[in-house]
Amino acid sequence: MKIAVMGAGALGGYFGGRLAAAGQEVTLIARGAHLAALRARGLKILSPRGNLHLPAIPATDDPGAVGPVDVIMFMVKNYDVESGARAIAPMLGPQTMVVTCQNGVSAHERLGAIIGARRVVPGVARIPAHVAEPGVIDHSAMWDRLTFGEADGRVTARVEGFRDAILAAGATAVLPDNILHDLWKKFISQATLASMTTLTRLDLGPLRANPDSRALFVAAMEETERVGRAVVHDLPGGLVQKEWEILDTLPDTMHASMLDDLNAGKRLEVDYLSGDVVRLGRKHGVPTPIHNVLWAALQPLKDGAPPRLANAD
Template sequence: MKIAVMGAGALGGYFGGRLAAAGQEVTLIARGAHLAAIRERGLKILSPRGNLHVPAIPATDDPATVGPVDVIMFMVKNYDVESGARAIAPMLGPETMVVTCQNGVSAHERLGAIIGAGRVVPGVARIPADVPEPGVINHSAMWDTLVFGEADGQVTARVEGFRDAIVAAGATAVLPGNILHDLWRKFVSQATLASMTALTRLDLGPLRTNPDSRALFTAAMEETERVGRVAVPDLPGELVRKEWEILETLPDTMHASMLDDLNAGKRLEVDYLSGDVVRLGRKHGVPTPIHEVFLAALRPFKDGDPAGLAKDAVQEFRTRT
């Protein structure tokens, strides 16, 4: 199977590295220091499921040099979906499947509007991973699940084939009954986790144990679920309770990647997390006052850290404490 990973950061690098080590023909598309390190030293994965070093994995910053592939793992940030969709055009053959795993619930529709909805397979990644240094993926827990499926719920040969390739590579792949349900289930907690950890600059532990912040966390999740029930009428019940069961198992140090981006002065995906809760709430007539506050408070940082204020504030806080 010929596979390209568009956006070979923490998630794309993890799955791409495992697939390459298992014998699949994988090309990583990355940029900057991360790309340079992969070209020089290969890709290293540190994981409780087994460390891995792929010393000579093809990597480029130009999708046009790759040519048509069977599968594109589309792992770019939400704000790069449109530009990324145009960039992958040279890799699209007649039967190319594009598995997209952005945060939130809207990326697959935005991608499909550019490359054709029939090519797109929505996905949900549940894996704690980061890039501690260029060329290295740190996977910090035993779970590494990629859930994906046809938007219409069919189980096709192409999704079965890719699932089998991931499982053979030693990772976890699941074909759900309805991928839209999985997208919304994760979104119910994800949108709140991202905004609350970013706004408070706290990990999950303190937010989970403090009664007031836990109550706000729960109310924001319930708000998102109400929007989801109108947007996807057959959404399963008790999503907040089910997501809290997962949240309770996560380490106290868990936080959303949006907090890391905020602290680093990078762009934020807020428009596609709390922003999409608000947008879809307005579309379907569902009030979203909590996420409206989250969105308004984070919007000044969505294009990066204005005037470097956030990093200065974080450094001052750490110095004093």
């Protein structure tokens, strides 16, 4: 299977590396210092599921040099979805499948509007990983699940084949009954976790331990669930409780990757997290006062934290 990873950061590097080590033909598409390190020293994965070093994995910043592939793992940031969709055009063959792995619930539709919805398979990644240094992926727990499926619920040969390839590589792949349900299950907690940890610059532990911030956290999740029910009418019940049970098991030091982006001076995905809660709430007539505050409060930071002003004398 010929696979391209568009946006080979932490998640793309992890899954791409596992697939390459298992014998799949994988090309990583990256940029900057990370690409330079991949070319010079290869890819390293540090993981409790087994460390890995691929000293000669193909890596480029030019999708045109790759040519048509069977699968594109589309792992760019949300704010790069449209530009990334145009960039992958040289890699699209007649049967190419593009699996999305962005945070939130809107990326697959935005991507499909540009490259054609039939090519797009929505996906949800649940894996704690980050780029520890250029060329090095730090995967910090045993779970590494990629859930994906056809938007219409069909189980097709293409999704089964890609699932089997991931499983053979020693990672976890799941074909759900309804991928839209899975997108919203994660989004209900993810949108709140991202905005609250980023806005407060705190890990989950203190937010979870304080009764007032805990109550706000739960209320924001409930708000997102109400929006989800307006968008996906058959969304299962009890999702806030189920997601909170997961959040309660996570380490106190857990926080969203959006906080890491803020601390690194990078752009934020807030418009596609709390911002999409607000946008979809307005579209479907569901009030979203909590996420409106979270989204609006983060707007001055969404293009990177501005420099601090010196204290006036």
